[in-house]
Amino acid sequence: MKAMILHAPGTPLVLEERPDPVPGPGELRLRVEACAVCRTDLHVVDGDLRHPKLPLVPGHEIVGIVEAVGPGVDAARIGRRVGVPWLGHACGTCACCRSGAENLCDAPLFTGYTRDGGFATHTVADGDFAFDLDRQADPVALSPLMCAGLIGWRSLKKAGDGRRIGLYGFGAAAHIVAQVCRWQGREVYAFTRPGDREAQRFAEGLGAAWAGGSDAPPPVPLDAAIIFAPVGALVPAALAAVQKGGRVVCGGIHMSDIPAMPYALLWEERALVSVANLTRRDAEEFFPVARAAGVRTQTAPYPLDRANEALSDLREGRISGAAVLVP
Numbered sequence: 001m002k003a004m005i006l007h008a009p010g011t012p013l014v015l016e017e018r019p020d021p022v023p024g025p026g027e028l029r030l031r032v033e034a035c036a037v038c039r040t041d042l043h044v045v046d047g048d049l050r051h052p053k054l055p056l057v058p059g060h061e062i063v064g065i066v067e068a069v070g071p072g073v074d075a076a077r078i079g080r081r082v083g084v085p086w087l088g089h090a091c092g093t094c095a096c097c098r099s100g101a102e103n104l105c106d107a108p109l110f111t112g113y114t115r116d117g118g119f120a121t122h123t124v125a126d127g128d129f130a131f132d133l134d135r136q137a138d139p140v141a142l143s144p145l146m147c148a149g150l151i152g153w154r155s156l157k158k159a160g161d162g163r164r165i166g167l168y169g170f171g172a173a174a175h176i177v178a179q180v181c182r183w184q185g186r187e188v189y190a191f192t193r194p195g196d197r198e199a200q201r202f203a204e205g206l207g208a209a210w211a212g213g214s215d216a217p218p219p220v221p222l223d224a225a226i227i228f229a230p231v232g233a234l235v236p237a238a239l240a241a242v243q244k245g246g247r248v249v250c251g252g253i254h255m256s257d258i259p260a261m262p263y264a265l266l267w268e269e270r271a272l273v274s275v276a277n278l279t280r281r282d283a284e285e286f287f288p289v290a291r292a293a294g295v296r297t298q299t300a301p302y303p304l305d306r307a308n309e310a311l312s313d314l315r316e317g318r319i320s321g322a323a324v325l326v327p
Contacts, residue, residue, distance in 0.1 A: 002327070003120035004307040006056045009047030012308045013058070013119065021116075021124040023070035028077065028127045030064030030084070033139035035118030036299070037061075037310045037323040038147050038172065039230065040086065043254045044113050045311060048230075053114050058307075059325070060086040060111035061146035062118030062125070063139040073127045081139070082130040085146045087277050088115050089126045103154075103277035110277075119307050121327040131283050144297045144322035145290060148172035150278045153286040155226045155251035156180065158273055162223020163187060166241055168214055169229025170203045171314075172322035173251060176295055177226065182207040183293035189218045191234075193317060202298075202320045217241060226251050232258040235272065236265050244268040251275050299324045 001020050004013040023029045041058045043049045062084035066077050089109035090102040097105050111117045111125070133142055152173040159165060165181050167174040168191040178188045190203030194213035203211040210219055214234055221243035227234050228251045235258045238248040245268065253276075266272065298321030302310040310323040 001120055001122040002304060003057045003116075004304060006045055006052070006058055007054065009045065009052065013045070013311075015305050020122055023068055023073070023124050025071045026073060026127050027070040027124050028066050028073060028082065028130055029068040029122060029124050030062065030082065030130075031067050031122055032062060032064040032118050032120055032327050033081070034063045034143040035059040035061055035325045036143035036146065036148065036172070037307070037314055037325060039314065040147070040253050041112060042311060042315055043230070048254045049113065053116070056112070057116035057118070057120050057123065058112040059118035059120070060084070060088070060113070061143045061148070062111070062123060063133065063143045063146070064118070064123070067122070069127065077127065081133045081135045082125070083133050083142060083146045084111055084118065084123070084125040084130050085150055085278060085283070086111055087279070088129055090129075100281070101279070103279045108277070119304065119325055121304070129280065131280075131287070140299050140301055140324050140326060141297050143324050144172050144176065144299065145287070145295075147278075148322060149176045149290060149295070150282050150286055151251055151275060152177040152226075152228075153180070153289070154278055154282050155228075155249045155275045158247070158249045158275055159224035159226055160247055162246070164189060164220060164223045166191060166218060166222045166225035166238065168225060168227040168234045168238055169231075170199050170211070171228060171319070173228045174226075175202070175206060175298060175321055176290075178203065178206045178208060179295045180289060180293050189222060196317070199317075199320065222246060224249065227255075228252060230255045232256040236261040239265040239270055239272065242270055245270065247271045247273065249273055249275060297322060301326045303327075
């Protein structure tokens with residue numbers, strides 16, 4: 001197999017040859033068809049998320065075909081297309097797992113962070129955390145749903161049922177969430193980097209009622225806002241944009257420090273919450289919604305050996321939608 005390897009945070013990935021992985025008990029080996037590139041991958045590669053497994057194969061929005069199974073896995077899964085998300089394993093026995101909050105597991109494994117991921121031609125995954133997918137669908141189009149879609153869905157649930165939804169940072173997750181919101185009959189207000197008219201036109205093309213820079217207030221008070229951009233300064237801006245009783249959801253795994261802000265921004269029962277990881281239940285809910293809503297992902301494919309270029313383009317905001325590695 002070939003894989004793009006991270007040897008130390010802050011250094012470029014290196015293309016290497018490795019033996020094909022052998023699935024252990026409960027595991028599947030996949031031939032990777034596509035792996036979307038997530039901002040979390042940037043946080044891993046850049047060192048924002050500490051203590052990754054090293055050396056590491058990043059990537060956690062994986063779509064692939066099952067080639068082999070380990071002991072305890074039904075051999076009938078061989079030949080099926082599956083998707084592998086960020087949460088790669090949960091212990092099933094801690095208090096969080098027993099309560100249904102496996103996203104908060106005390107002993108988790110995360111794909112492309114604490115276990116090898118999908119920036120490769122082949123990978124191994126826990127069979128219980130690999131979702132069966134449509135064999136007739138486009139694997140490149142499916143891959144962003146494995147994290148941008150699932151985290152976006154979990155964030156939208158946390159945001160509540162309000163009609164006017166603000167999305168701060170209009171990238172892979174937001175462009176999926178915007179389509180779900182429009183299908184649900186909500187209004188989307190898209191906030192981009194100041195002056196980024198290309199991103200604003202992208203949002204408008206997906207039905208946003210308004211699109212502008214994150215330094216501008218929305219034209220109307222919002223019922224809720226979701227922050228996907230890893231910028232702590234957006235938290236007080238979003239709180240100022242939501243009306244009384246509104247909710248601000250931080251959808252990323254990493255964010256720069258939130259600046260000091262007056263209590264008045266939080267008062268009147270505004271709520272500030274975070275989203276951590278995902279559960280298998282989120283996938284059970286989201287994939288039917290995505291089909292019903294007719295979600296179409298916008299993707300920019302890159303060959304595997306250009307993973308560093310894809311990461312750089314994402315880092316610099318040069319991608320509308322999602323970058324996807326295609327081995």
